[in-house]
Amino acid sequence: MSDFEPVVVVFACDYCAYTAADVAGRMNLTYPSGVRILRVPCTGKVEQQYIMRALEKGADGVMVAGCLVGDCHFKNGNLRAAARVKRVQTLLDDIGIGAQRVAMVNVSAGQGAKFAEIATDFSKKIGEMGPNPIKQGAKAAA
Numbered sequence: 001m002s003d004f005e006p007v008v009v010v011f012a013c014d015y016c017a018y019t020a021a022d023v024a025g026r027m028n029l030t031y032p033s034g035v036r037i038l039r040v041p042c043t044g045k046v047e048q049q050y051i052m053r054a055l056e057k058g059a060d061g062v063m064v065a066g067c068l069v070g071d072c073h074f075k076n077g078n079l080r081a082a083a084r085v086k087r088v089q090t091l092l093d094d095i096g097i098g099a100q101r102v103a104m105v106n107v108s109a110g111q112g113a114k115f116a117e118i119a120t121d122f123s124k125k126i127g128e129m130g131p132n133p134i135k136q137g138a139k140a141a142a
């Protein structure tokens with residue numbers, strides 16, 4: 001069994017996913033320590049290059065976590081984010097990194113338990129994939 005602990009960057013929208021992560025904390029629910037949450041006003045603000053940059057800078061996986069479909073406080077930011085995530089997934093497959101390293105998820109503010117479960121499952125999946133080769137390349141060049 002490998003002791004590799006993946007770094008997972010979560011772009012979490014302030015209104016729902018970030019609050020859900022906070023609720024998880026208040027419920028004393030845990031998720032892997034490699035999960036790093038970055039609060040954004042809305043997932044609609046997460047550009048494709050932010051996701052790629054996170055992977056280049058050391059993330060083994062990236063999750064974009066927004067409000068439930070129909071609940072985005074900026075109308076359709078989460079739908080725009082989902083489309084961007086799909087484009088990044090296609091790109092990652094094209095360059096052989098693997099689309100599964102990036103995911104779009106939707107949670108409501110009260111779903112702390114669901115957030116903890118999703119973060120744990122995603123981190124586990126990334127752990128099984130192994131270190132992100134882009135990150136390894138960046139380390140070798142440093």
Ligand code: FES
Nearest residue numbers: 013042066067073
């Ligand atoms: Fe949450 Fe837009 S405000 S995804």
